[in-house]
Amino acid sequence: MRENMKQDAKKERMSELVPHLIFLFCGLAAVAFVLCISVYLIISGIPAIHKIGIIKFLFGMKWQSTAAEPSFGILPFVLTSIYGTAGAVLIGVPIGIMTAVYLAKVAPKRPAAVIRTAAQLLAGIPSVVYGLVGMIVLVPAIQKIFRLSSGATLLCAIIVLSIMILPSIINVSETALEAVPREYEEASMALGATEIETYMKVSLPAAKSGIAAAVVLGVGRAIGEAMAIIMVSGNVANMPGLLKSVRFMTTAIASEMSYAAVGSLQREALFSIGLVLFLFIMIINVILNVFIKGKGKKDVA
Amino acid sequence: MSRRIWNNAVKAGLYICSAVTVALLVSLIGYIMYRGIPALSFHLLSTQSSYLNDTIGILPNILNTLYIIIVTMAIAIPIGVCAALYLTEYAENKKLVSAIEFAAETLTGIPSIIFGLVGMLVFTQLLGIKQGILAGALTLVMMIMPTIIRTTQESLKTVPMSYREGALAMGAGKWYMIRTVVLPNAVDGIVTGCILAVGRIIGESAALLFTAGFGLVLNNFVDSLTSSSATLTVALYVYASERGETNVAFAIAVVLIILTLVINMIAGLAAGRLRAKTK
Numbered sequence: 001m002r003e004n005m006k007q008d009a010k011k012e013r014m015s016e017l018v019p020h021l022i023f024l025f026c027g028l029a030a031v032a033f034v035l036c037i038s039v040y041l042i043i044s045g046i047p048a049i050h051k052i053g054i055i056k057f058l059f060g061m062k063w064q065s066t067a068a069e070p071s072f073g074i075l076p077f078v079l080t081s082i083y084g085t086a087g088a089v090l091i092g093v094p095i096g097i098m099t100a101v102y103l104a105k106v107a108p109k110r111p112a113a114v115i116r117t118a119a120q121l122l123a124g125i126p127s128v129v130y131g132l133v134g135m136i137v138l139v140p141a142i143q144k145i146f147r148l149s150s151g152a153t154l155l156c157a158i159i160v161l162s163i164m165i166l167p168s169i170i171n172v173s174e175t176a177l178e179a180v181p182r183e184y185e186e187a188s189m190a191l192g193a194t195e196i197e198t199y200m201k202v203s204l205p206a207a208k209s210g211i212a213a214a215v216v217l218g219v220g221r222a223i224g225e226a227m228a229i230i231m232v233s234g235n236v237a238n239m240p241g242l243l244k245s246v247r248f249m250t251t252a253i254a255s256e257m258s259y260a261a262v263g264s265l266q267r268e269a270l271f272s273i274g275l276v277l278f279l280f281i282m283i284i285n286v287i288l289n290v291f292i293k294g295k296g297k298k299d300v301a
Numbered sequence: 302m303s304r305r306i307w308n309n310a311v312k313a314g315l316y317i318c319s320a321v322t323v324a325l326l327v328s329l330i331g332y333i334m335y336r337g338i339p340a341l342s343f344h345l346l347s348t349q350s351s352y353l354n355d356t357i358g359i360l361p362n363i364l365n366t367l368y369i370i371i372v373t374m375a376i377a378i379p380i381g382v383c384a385a386l387y388l389t390e391y392a393e394n395k396k397l398v399s400a401i402e403f404a405a406e407t408l409t410g411i412p413s414i415i416f417g418l419v420g421m422l423v424f425t426q427l428l429g430i431k432q433g434i435l436a437g438a439l440t441l442v443m444m445i446m447p448t449i450i451r452t453t454q455e456s457l458k459t460v461p462m463s464y465r466e467g468a469l470a471m472g473a474g475k476w477y478m479i480r481t482v483v484l485p486n487a488v489d490g491i492v493t494g495c496i497l498a499v500g501r502i503i504g505e506s507a508a509l510l511f512t513a514g515f516g517l518v519l520n521n522f523v524d525s526l527t528s529s530s531a532t533l534t535v536a537l538y539v540y541a542s543e544r545g546e547t548n549v550a551f552a553i554a555v556v557l558i559i560l561t562l563v564i565n566m567i568a569g570l571a572a573g574r575l576r577a578k579t580k
Contacts, residue, residue, distance in 0.1 A: 030315060034407050037416075040423060122326050126503070128534045136551075226414040226507040227538060
């Protein structure tokens, strides 16, 4: 009898322990993915950087991966990614923040719902669809306006990117603006400020850490986008210029990986570009975390 | 006086920017429909491309998209839900929880081209899985994991503590309690998360280029797992920028947009139900 009870207890412990362990392993899967991604990018990205030389790789101005005497300088890609992202932020952020202010503070219920749905749907449209419309509408338009031989330029990519980052900027800024205590605004209005003055000069500064997070999130989106801009940016390894055909870090990987021979230095160099892009993203993540944590601290105080 | 002008100017700015957002969406969808609907035909949707007859059909790509959704979700749902269960129901070690949550957050920020790169390295080169739906799906599992973990966690948190206490007080074991009380009450949220994840899978392209491949040939489910298979998005890219078949590309865009709208609607309904329940 006692023996039986002991066995039952053991069985029960097992039936509790097994699910517990399975859940633990699944939880660790996310950590494993991140480790796996970091380790593999480092392992496969380092060799080419070592062979080419880090200075020559990062600051070389020429990328001729298939020439008889190939050179692998990725400065054009890095600068293009930075300029493209900066341009997208410059256009997308003001529009996004203004929309968020309207949504959070001014808009009546119905229009707010319409705009929110619009932003949500914009976020859901696949990036190749943005690329397609950009390629068919934007590229010829820019070609005509600036009388270029090809309209596939950095400017085109910037416009597409600024539309693509709009939803996340609107969404995150709106949440930040809605969290501003009503008392701040009431105090400002009681002192004689108009509603608009209150929203722009009190609410916006009060929500600044949330809005900064929105901007950083937009930067991350823009720098990581590949398929939409590969179709509109011309894909030539030029140093960036607003009306030149350019190639981003992401599009360099996407366009050359399909024909780079296994084991070649060209392929290894593409992995190295991936590693550099990954470092950029990690830095952006750290900044984002600082903003979010900073906000948390202030709330406590 | 200048104050009034400033006020009105800013107010106009707010209205204009909001209008721009809506106008962008309306003109985008309008233009795609205008270009794509005339190019849609039953023949296009129901056949595969044939060089002999010089016809184009996107049936293989529709099926590939469906296959990749099925395989990805079949792997990602169990792992994601279990991870969320661990985080909300079991975990006592705070450090471990924050490590897992940080990892999930990091995964959200990684661009899809990097997932594609690593997926190719790990699944096709290291593990020797041939380019195809399976390698693509495994790559996507890494990508959508955070979405499923987060939405499941949120819905687990909406299950009242008293349900759990009640079950435990009746003598149920923890796992029994989770199976019979917690999970059934959190299922709406899990479904919402899955719908969002499906939306992401449908729209994904960069992660699939080198993992699922470009193949435009019709395969059955088993063969497609390990043979190069383009989803709708990848096919759109191939037809638009490599074949110059703009009309076909717009027809695929229409299919994608309709799928996106449907997914959004379903997700909205599911989220609405969830909200009604928590109130």
